[in-house]
Amino acid sequence: MNFSPMTRVTSFACRFSWQIDLTKKIKFETKRRSHYPMPLVDRWLSAASRHNAVLLLFVVCCGVTVIGALVIRDMQQANTEAQRMYKSSVNGLQEIGELQYDAQETRRTTLYALTTTNSNLQVEYADQTREADRRVRNGIAEYGRQAKGTEELALADRLNRDWTAYLSVRDEVLASILEGSTNEAVNLDLAGGVSAFERVRQDLNEVKRLYGEDASREQASLAESSRRSSSRMVGILSFTFLLSTAAVWAIQRSQLMGRMQLANLQMEFVASVSHELRTPLSVIRSAADNIADGLVKNMDALLRYGAILQHQSRSMGELVDQILLFASTEDRNKRVSLQPLPIEQIVEMVLSDTESLVRDSGFTLDLEVEPGLPHALGDLTGITQCLRNLVGNAVKYGGPDRRILLRAGASAPRENSPGEIRISVTDRGIGIDPSEIAHIFDPFYRSPRVHASQIHGTGLGLALAKRLAESMGGSLTVLSQLSSGSTFTLHLQISKGDNIQITANEGRQSRMSLT
Amino acid sequence: MATVLIPLLQGSSATSGNAAASSFADQTNPTEPLVIVVNRSNPVNELSFDELRRIFLGNRSHWPNGRRITLVMREPGELERKTVLRDVCAMNEDQFKNHFVHGLFTGEILVSPKILASPVGVRKFVFNVPGAIGYLRVGDVDDSVKVVRIDELLPDDKGYKLRMQIQLAN
Structure with a gap:
């Protein structure tokens, strides 16, 4: 087969047009990418992937830390509130219990004095009843101080009055017992002591009832607070989960974008390098074919072909050198002698x-x-x-x-x-x-x-x-x-x-x- | 009251002006007044020595306000009791017991005396019983009871008849 130089040129032109087609194909791919959904997000993610995905992780960690701190603070507040209410409830019940016990003790020790004719023992019982009576009066005064609302204040006042009324009967009964008038003491107690103490007992039951209502309200409030806290925690955890999911998605997408970008760049690089290599290679091949086919017959043409071969091979060599040099600079820690x-x-x-x-x-x-x-x-x-x-x-x-x-x-x-x-x-x-x-x-x-x-x-x-x-x-x-x-x-x-x-x-x- | 009486106690002497009292007192030994106390609600502030004797012998049963009188005594053998029996009742222990047994039997006396083991017991008994009357040393008196004048004299006044001899330890 003999080809004229024109034929060679045509062949070269065909090959070159193939290269252009490849370039167009690459450009087409690039154009398609511009229609990718969520371009703003991708641009941002692309920027993130170029800079550092660690930054994204840092932001997410900061968010999770802040949210965690909020959750812990909320839990601590709920816990403190529960502790306060529990302590208040226990103390209140204990105080009411002690008040009831001391009231009974006042009456009991008074009646114990009936069981003996020994004046010394009777005086001891009198001492005990007065000591219990003192504790009851202190308890009533404390209840009056802590009373909230008109109902509790009125009850504290009534309790104080009823207790004073009972004590006046108790004093008479006690005096009768110490005097040795047992019958008189019993009659006095039956006539006034029992009913007076019953009023005190009812008052104390009323105190207990009001306290129970108050405790129920506080319990309801605590339950509401607990429900609110739980809802808030669920919300916060859901938000954290969504945030984490979004962050993982963003990081994965960022990495994917990075890999896609790298793949595209590498593809473009391969296409460009191929093109850069093929262009001089085509010229070299055409020149070599012409020389081999004996189409170059005079010295001037041969010299011109030689110069073309020299120039194109040097271009290829320079390109390869540049690629190799770039590859060698990949190691950033490599020292250069200055x-x-x-x-x-x-x-x-x-x-x-x-x-x-x-x-x-x-x-x-x-x-x-x-x-x-x-x-x-x-x-x-x-x-x-x-x-x-x-x-x-x-x-x-x-x-x-x-x-x-x-x-x-x-x-x-x-x-x-x-x-x-x-x-x-x-x-x-x-x-x-x-x-x-x-x-x-x-x-x-x-x-x-x-x-x-x-x-x-x-x-x-x-x-x-x-x-x-x-x-x-x-x-x-x-x-x-x-x-x-x-x-x-x-x-x-x-x-x-x-x-x-x-x-x-x-x-x-x-x-x-x-x- | 105690703080007022204690300095007086130190200055007291056995040279009582009362003949009856001095007849029992040993002039060489120091004496201490015996305080007659009643409940603070008792309206009586003063008693004559004779009224006091009648009360301690159970011959008077009620106070002017109608409250029954409850006599509070220390246990036999106590110095305070001896002093009261000697100076107020002019009896010894047996005579005093026989007097009350006879009185209760005949109904002349309504209530027998209450016997307390300690001065604190006496004080508390008087405090708890509106009609009670008892006796205490000066140092055992406090604000929970009321001191009664005897023949218009307080225990720290000169000429106060009810005094007991202090047993000096050798």
Whole structure:
């Protein structure tokens, strides 16, 4: 089979169109995702998964702790209330019981005196009855003090009156017994003592009844309080359960979203890498086929094919190197050996590395380097790789103006800042949407606008540049305005022992352009 | 009352102006007044020595307010009882017993004396019985009973007839 160069080109075009189809397919998948239900929740969960699901757990734990504290406080209050009521009930019953006993004791010991004619024993019984009588009077006075409401106050007053009336009879009976007039004592007791004591007994029963009613009311109140407490606890536990369930759901969903995002990013990465590899591979294969089929017959054509093969294989090699380099920076704890580097050496290296790229793309690279810059502390390979990526991005997204500015400067040490070297790459291209600024350093992240513009890439360039900067103790920042361009700045530490000598008089920037 | 009487007790002497009392008292031994007490509800504040004798011999049975008189005595052998029998009743123990047995038998005396073992018992009995009358040493008197003047004299007054000899311990 013989194919003309045109045929080869057609074949290459077909393969390329397949790649475009794949890209479209990926874009279609991305579009479908935008119709996913609950977009706000997912956006929030996505943010949570990107930052930390532990934060969510912390919030839930705080919520559960607060709710637990409320439950415990509620239980303690209910318990304290129950204890108070129990104690009050026991004390009240005990006091009423003692009052009844002492009243009986007063009467009993009075009548005991009837059982003997020994005056000494009778005096002892008289003592006992008066002692019991004193306790009863104290009990009645205490009841009067604690009486609540008109009914209890009236009862306390009546009890006091009835008890006094009984005591007057009791005194007469006692005197008769001591005098030895037993019959008279019995007659006195039957005539007045029994009825007077019966009134006292009824009063005490009334006290008991009122106390029982009061206790019943308190018991009902306690039962109501207990019911209220139980309902509150059930409510709180239900809320806690719902909150926990929601938190578990959110965490699982957050993790799922994270995994989905990662899977999508990896899929896009695979598609992008495949595309990036297939493009030069197709060119190489086409060129090799043409050479093998003997279609390249003169030396000029052979040299041109050789140059194509060289360029494409170098592109593939660079891509593979970048992927491998990114993989190697996965270990954040990996130490990079830092050394003092003159800025001129760094700039020279970057210009040398990007010269062909800038030239072939038709860009102009302006260079501004402040004079007398101190040495930067870093790794030369890392810095140049980082800047090469930034220049590469500037070329990719530089727009029709096709100008790139590479600027090197420094800030002097201050009270709060030790000073730093700043190397920035500025383009006048499409810029970055503010909503995307937070994501552009994420691995595999590619802006939808970039997808739409069919600008190829792996989504690793900026992530790799940032990791490299951080591995050298520096940082990478961006300032961008949509449709006006972007400035990426690499911040590096100043090597110790190097003093910055920048003054307005002697500081004159060196400028040059590379086209 | 006790706090008023105790200093007087220290200053008292055996040189009583009453002939009857002094005839029994040993002039060389110190004496202590014997206080006649009644219930606080009793309207009587003063008795003559003769009225006191009649009461202690059971010859008077009721107070002016109509309350029956209940005589309270210490047990035989007690110094207070001896003093009352000697100074008020002018009898010895046997004569006193025979007097009451005879009186109760004939109905001249309505109630026999109540015998209490201790001064506290006497005081409490008098406190509990409105018509009771008894005797106590000065130190045993408190506010629960009322002290009665004898011949218009209180126990701490000079010339108070009812005194008992204090047994000095050797």
